[in-house]
Structures are given as structure tokens and as C-alpha cells.
Amino acid sequence: MVSTEGQITITYLMKDYVVNQELYELIQSLPTHLRHLLYIQTMRFYWRDYIPLTSRVPSWYSHAIQQQQLLFDARYKNIHFLHLPCNTLPQYKQYIIGCQCEFCLYRVHPLEKMKQLQLNKEGFLYFYQSMPYTESEWNDRIEIINYENPIYGLPIFNPNYEEESSSNTNKQSITTFSHFPTDVGENE
Numbered sequence: 001m002v003s004t005e006g007q008i009t010i011t012y013l014m015k016d017y018v019v020n021q022e023l024y025e026l027i028q029s030l031p032t033h034l035r036h037l038l039y040i041q042t043m044r045f046y047w048r049d050y051i052p053l054t055s056r057v058p059s060w061y062s063h064a065i066q067q068q069q070l071l072f073d074a075r076y077k078n079i080h081f082l083h084l085p086c087n088t089l090p091q092y093k094q095y096i097i098g099c100q101c102e103f104c105l106y107r108v109h110p111l112e113k114m115k116q117l118q119l120n121k122e123g124f125l126y127f128y129q130s131m132p133y134t135e136s137e138w139n140d141r142i143e144i145i146n147y148e149n150p151i152y153g154l155p156i157f158n159p160n161y162e163e164e165s166s167s168n169t170n171k172q173s174i175t176t177f178s179h180f181p182t183d184v185g186e187n188e
Contacts, residue, residue, distance in 0.1 A: 075156055077101075080099040083099055097120045097127050097162075127139075140156050141159075
């Protein structure tokens with residue numbers, strides 16, 4: 001306990017506390033029972049405002065939420081895991097069949113894209129042979145939740161996305177044009 005002018009420094013549990021000397025002497029002059037009650041009341045106020053470290057939101061939590069959102073968007077937009085901004089530098093990206101990221105859609109030469117799509121059409125294993133081996137689920141088309149009695153979850157990555165979307169577009173355009181009247185000239 002170190003005292004300076006009107007102030008007293010008390011060390012408790014390796015922490016220094018500065019207290020008014022007059023207040024300290026008045027508390028010391030109280031009966032022991034009242035001091036205990038005062039201590040209990042003070043501790044109640046202290047614990048009311050105290051938030052333990054274990055119940056606080058961790059510092060990395062906001063980044064984890066961003067990562068989860070990034071992975072969900074990749075599944076939703078059919079973007080391959082290798083083309084996420086956290087995995088590959090832009091200068092090392094290569095075209096991945098079916099990937100709908102900005103690089104694969106707009107920056108790849110169209111002839112290279114057509115060549116890769118043709119090779120994939122000829123052999124359905126071409127995509128899996130051209131991708132690096134991984135035990136993760138990111139090269140699978142759909143998530144399998146239970147292998148004994150297969151329960152299928154969300155789609156993960158569809159390498160045939162461009163083929164399927166172009167065939168769906170053709171089907172839609174055929175049905176759209178079939179609704180137009182063919183005898184427009186005769187009605188005039």
C-alpha cells in the first residue's frame with residue numbers, strides 16, 4: 001500500500017487500485033459486519049456489468065461469417081472452390097468447366113472455352129481428370145448427407161452448368177416462339 005497526497009494505492013490480485021485516503025479510512029473505521037455487507041453489495045454491482053471473455057463474441061467471428069457467406073454464394077452461383085478470392089491469385093486462375101465466376105465467364109478466350117467444353121462432352125470424366133484430386137466435396141455435383149440411405153442435400157458444383165443452361169434457354173425460346181401467331185398477315 002503506497003500513499004501519496006490524499007490518494008492511497010492498493011495492490012490486489014496483481015492489480016493496482018487508487019483510492020481516496022479519506023474514503024479508505026472511513027471504510028476501515030466501520031464495523032466488520034458493515035464492511036462485509038458493503039463488499040457484497042459492491043461485488044454485486046461489479047458482476048452486473050462484467051462480461052466474461054468466454055461469453056464475448058470472438059474477434060474472428062465476423063470473418064467466419066463472411067467466409068460462410070462466400071461459400072454459400074459459390075454454391076448458389078456455381079463458382080468452383082478454386083476460383084474463390086481466398087484460394088487462388090488472379091494471375092494463376094485457369095478456366096474450369098462449368099464455373100460461373102467473372103474470370104471464367106468474361107476473361108477466358110472463347111476458343112479455349114469451347115475446346116474444354118467439347119472435351120467434357122466427349123468424356124464425362126474429363127472434368128474430374130482435369131481437376132486436382134481432393135477428398136473434399138467441392139468437385140461433387142450434390143451433397144450426400146447420409147451414405148447408407150442416400151439423402152441428398154444442396155447442389156455443390158455442376159460442371160455441366162453451361163450445357164444445361166444453354167439447353168434450357170433453347171427450350172424456353174422454342175416454347176416462347178410457339179406462342180406467337182403464325183397467321184399475322186391474314187388478320188390484317
